[in-house]
Amino acid sequence: MGDIYVLDTSVLLEDPNALFAFPDSEVIIPTVVLEEIDSKKRLGNELGRNARYVSRTLDGLRKIGKLQDGVKLNNSSILRIELNHRHLENVKDYFTEVNNDNRILAVAMNLFKEESEKKNAKNVTMVSKDVLVRVKADTLGLSTQDYSADKIIQNDGAYTGYNIVNVHPTLIDKFYIDQSLDISYEVFSNYLFKPHSFFILKDELGSSKSALAYYDSTLKKLKHLKLSEKDIWGIYPRNAQQKMAFELLLNDDIPLVTMTGRAGTGKTLLAVVAGLFKTEELGLYKKLLVARPIVPMGKELGFLPGDKEEKLRPWMQPIYDNLEFIFGSREGSIDGIIAGLKRVQVEALTFIRGRTIPNQFIIIDEAQNLTKHEIKTIVSRVGEGSKIVLVGDPEQIDHPYLDSRNNGLTYLIEKFKDYNEAGHVTFTKGERSLLAQLAAEIL
Numbered sequence: 001m002g003d004i005y006v007l008d009t010s011v012l013l014e015d016p017n018a019l020f021a022f023p024d025s026e027v028i029i030p031t032v033v034l035e036e037i038d039s040k041k042r043l044g045n046e047l048g049r050n051a052r053y054v055s056r057t058l059d060g061l062r063k064i065g066k067l068q069d070g071v072k073l074n075n076s077s078i079l080r081i082e083l084n085h086r087h088l089e090n091v092k093d094y095f096t097e098v099n100n101d102n103r104i105l106a107v108a109m110n111l112f113k114e115e116s117e118k119k120n121a122k123n124v125t126m127v128s129k130d131v132l133v134r135v136k137a138d139t140l141g142l143s144t145q146d147y148s149a150d151k152i153i154q155n156d157g158a159y160t161g162y163n164i165v166n167v168h169p170t171l172i173d174k175f176y177i178d179q180s181l182d183i184s185y186e187v188f189s190n191y192l193f194k195p196h197s198f199f200i201l202k203d204e205l206g207s208s209k210s211a212l213a214y215y216d217s218t219l220k221k222l223k224h225l226k227l228s229e230k231d232i233w234g235i236y237p238r239n240a241q242q243k244m245a246f247e248l249l250l251n252d253d254i255p256l257v258t259m260t261g262r263a264g265t266g267k268t269l270l271a272v273v274a275g276l277f278k279t280e281e282l283g284l285y286k287k288l289l290v291a292r293p294i295v296p297m298g299k300e301l302g303f304l305p306g307d308k309e310e311k312l313r314p315w316m317q318p319i320y321d322n323l324e325f326i327f328g329s330r331e332g333s334i335d336g337i338i339a340g341l342k343r344v345q346v347e348a349l350t351f352i353r354g355r356t357i358p359n360q361f362i363i364i365d366e367a368q369n370l371t372k373h374e375i376k377t378i379v380s381r382v383g384e385g386s387k388i389v390l391v392g393d394p395e396q397i398d399h400p401y402l403d404s405r406n407n408g409l410t411y412l413i414e415k416f417k418d419y420n421e422a423g424h425v426t427f428t429k430g431e432r433s434l435l436a437q438l439a440a441e442i443l
Helices: 009-014 016-020 031-040 046-061 100-116 131-139 169-178 240-249 267-281 308-326 334-340 372-379 408-416 434-442
Strands: 004-007 026-030 078-082 124-127 143-145 162-167 180-182 198-203 210-216 221-224 256-260 287-292 344-348 360-364 387-392 422-426
Touching (some): 004 100, 009 016, 009 031, 016 046, 026 031, 026 100, 031 078, 031 100, 046 372, 100 124, 124 131, 131 143, 162 169, 162 240, 198 240, 210 240, 240 256, 240 422, 256 408, 267 287, 267 308, 267 360, 267 387, 372 387, 372 408, 387 408, 408 422
Parallel strands (some): 004 026, 026 078, 124 143, 256 422, 287 344, 287 360, 360 387
Antiparallel strands (some): 180 221, 198 210
16 A cells, blocks of 8 residues: 545545545545535535535445445545544644644644654655645645646646747748648657647748748648638737637637637637627627626625626626727717627626527637536537637636646646647737736736
């Protein structure tokens, strides 16, 4: 039997299957974790669902044996509910408050003390999604780690949707003359060619000569972009990534588009204007549905007055800001313009669950605040003839248990990057203002 892992409540609430993520080890669940799980199981959100899942899983494991004695799992690990080692003697000199975090740390510390007296001592590791719990554990001299099994990206190699390749200028000339370029050249041998990915070709000799190419997975060639130069209702792409985004957004053969990037890079604006163009002008979709999760930044606003539309307005204001920018040159108030757009619907993400949405252009803003389960629930709602665009900044997450590597948007991008049904682009250049770009970079 390998090391001992003490799991914090945050780990199980983020991933209920964490019980089975430590093969050939001893997995310890302190009793206080059961109490915290029990307090969450009546919630109607993702945390409540995960708490109920953990409860059912533990109840099922009782059939194997007594959890307080330890039960053998299929991955050769032992799962045990820790009833002893609850006293705070070994941590009270450092953390005097009697709270749940300190009680969990006490279990890990007491097990560590017990193991240190054995001849073949096992390493005791505190596993938590809570940064301060890990800091406290480290202060006590305990081995500690973040829970990483839920991270779709184990390093910084996130998929961007494009590659920058330095090539000989003759290849750039050939690309413009032939309107395509074969990928069999040696310079491309180290690159992975994903469906609907892009290549920025730059002169390796240092001149300003360059080209922007789109990978055609059917012909196995790099092709010129066809749709990116469009000027839609006064909105046109200002940089290479925005051109890539337009190519994906306006391509009706790609039902799933994901766009990530810092604030001010134009993600939501391009998605909204493409949706309006496809819905209002071309009539290819019955409705443009724009939704975003209700996750506050800062203090809660509390209960808001008015009907559903009035209550949602503060949360949906970023969407209205983009509509105002698009329609800024037209006469009339934005509310009047939106009222005239019979095919546009702005919703909180809460109201999408359980629906089937056919023949619609769907935009999910701030998708980085969604969990894997929520992303699956949303994308599986997409009906026949619909296109869904998910937009977000994985570096700006307001969810307590999510980060840039385990959020639902990152999960979706990595899982779909090899499929023809999906396209992705990561924005890097801010277009809101010079100040906004500077703030995003240095703050």
